Amino acid sequence: MKHGIHPEYRPVAFKDASTGKLIITRSTATSERTVEHDGATYPLIVVDVTSDSHPLWTGKQRLVDTAGRVQKFQEKYARFGGRASSR
Template sequence: MKPGIHPDYRPVVFQDQSTGKQFLTRSTADSERTVQWADGNSYPLIVVDVTSDSHPFWTGNQRVMDTAGRVEQFYQRYGRKR
């Protein structure tokens, strides 16, 4: 790697906007906001819309679309082309 051209890779806290859950990881993302972590250190805080804590796939709230029903609705509305 060339020195001086890569962003700073450091510990950052990400927070789920809807659930408030926070997790500490490493990232190049930057933020003016900081948060005090359990280890007593202050880290940049990045608030994100969706994490595994609130994503429907991971929480079990995922909806399954009835594709067969949608196709039949389409055929009823517009007819079948033969």
Template sequence: MKTEIHPEYAPVVFRDAGAGATFITRSTVKSDKTIEIDGTTYPVIDVELSSASHPFYTGKQKIVDTAGRVERFKRRAAKRQADEAAQAPTES
């Protein structure tokens, strides 16, 4: 590996603004804000979503069929099949 071309890889805290959860990990991200956890000071990055607040990970995800998308798809598929059947050569 070449020296002096890679960014510094150091411990960083990611703080979820919505859930209030904090995650200590390593990253090359820089921050002027700091937080003290267990007597150690870390740079902190505030994020809007994390696994603590994302609906997919929390089990609160809702699947919404807006404007009848499934029904619209079924109508298009049925129309296409009907069109293909009408265009198919008939055997005599």
């Protein structure tokens, strides 16, 4: 293995934005933000989805307001002469 070409792995804290769960793992990611955990300070990276909040892992689905989205789309494009159609 060549020396000096590989990134340095160090402990980093990843925080799930929706659940608040903190995961400590090794990574090359960097951040100016830090967090204190178990007496140690780690760089903090906030992520939108982790295994703690992803529907595949939790078995829970989020309800999506598709009817509201369709209505917004139709209102937006109504000024172009009627309903939007696919070609």
